[in-house]
Amino acid sequence: MRRLKTMMCLGILLTMLMMTAGGCKVEEKDDAKVSDMKFTVISEKELPDELKKIIEEKKQKEMKLTYMSGDKLYIVRGYGVQKTGGYSIQVKDLYQAKNAVYFKSELIGPGENDVSEKVESYPYIVVSTEKTEDIVVFE
Template sequence: MKKCYIVGVIAAIVMVASLCGCGGGTKDMNRKIKDIEFTVIGEDKLPEELKMIIDEKKEKEFKITYQDNDFLYICVGYGKQDTGGYSIVVKDLYLTGNSVYVDTNLIGPEAENRELYQAQESESASYPYIVIKTEYFDKSVVFD
C-alpha cells in the first residue's frame, strides 16, 4: 500500500513539474527577440491586389496581412474619419518566438489645423491606413 502511495505522489510531482515547464516556454515564445526593419509604403507602391483589398475594407477599421514574393505587408486601417489631417505611427514592430507583433497609433489633426479640417468636413472625409512592408516571416501577426 505504501508503494502505491509513493508512486502516486511521484507521478503527481512529475505532472506538476512538466506543466510548470510548459508555462515557462510559452512566456519565452512571446518575448521580444528582435526589432524588425520595415518601410511604410504609399498607395503607388502597393501590389494591385492589395490595393483592391484595402479599397474594399477602408470604410471600417481593418487589420490584414498580405504576402507577395519575399515580403510581408501588414496593413492597419482606422475606418472613415470625418476630416483629414490624420497620421499613423508605428509604435512597435518586433519578432517573438512564435509571432510578429505590431502596434500602431492613429494621431488626430493638430489643434491649430483642427478648425480648418472641420470647416472642410462636409466635403472631405478621410480613410487613414498604413501599410508596413517587411521581409516575410512564416509566423502569425499579432496586432495591438
Template sequence: MAGKVWKISICMMLTVLLCACTGNDMMEKKVRDLDFTVVSTEDISEELKSHIDERKEETFTLIYRDGENMYLIVGYGSQEGGGYSIRVNDLYLGEQSVCVSTSLEGPGSGKNTESEIGAGTVSYPYIVIKLETLDAPVIFDI
C-alpha cells in the first residue's frame, strides 16, 4: 500500500511540474467553458488533505485525479488573519490545455472587526475545484 501512495505522490508532483504554469501570458484561446464544482473542506478525501497540508505554507498548484474526476487545487500560502476567499475567474478548455484563473480576495475593506478577520492568526487559503477528468495539461493563472 505504501508503494502505491508513493507512486501516486510522484505522479502528482511530476504532473504539477510538467503541466502547471503560472502567468497570464500562458493562457490559451478558449474553446469552451468547463463545468466545475468548488469542493468544501469537509468533502475532501483524507489523502488529498494530506497533500494540501504538505504544501500549504507556500503558494502552490496541484492536480489530483481519482479516476473519474480531476481536482485542481490552488493555495495562496500563509496569510495574516482570516476571512480570505478565492475567486475562480475563468475555467475553460483551451486549444491544447485546461486553463484555470483564480485570485485571492482579502478579508474586506474595513467592514469586518478584528475578531471576524482573525487578527493575530495565520490562515492558509486554498480552493479545490472538481471537474471531469480530461487528458490535457493544465495551465494555472494565479
C-alpha cells in the first residue's frame, strides 16, 4: 500500500512537471532594425546630478547602463580605466528593434602620432534619446 501511494505521488509530480515545462518557451533574439533612433551626445555638465554620481562611482570599470528622467532615456557606455588620455568614443548604431533598443559604440584609442597625457583616463559616452520601456542591448 505504501509503495502504491509513493508511485501515485511520483506520477502526479511528473505530470505536473511536464505540464509546467510544456508552457515554457525560449524567446528568439529578434534584433532586426525597425527604425533608427535620433540621439544627442550629452556633455558632463548637461547630465542630471544623480546620473553624474552613478557614473563617478562606476567609471573605473566597464559600464553599460541606462537612466530615465522625464521624457528622456540616457544610455551610458564606459570603457573603464585607460593608461593615457586621448581616447574617443564613436556611436556606431542606435536603433529600435521589435522588442529592444540596440546600442553599439566603439572606443577609439589615440593614434601613433597623437600626443596624449600619460595620466589615467575613464572614457565614457552618454547619449539621450526618447524614453522607451524596451530594454537596451549593448553590442
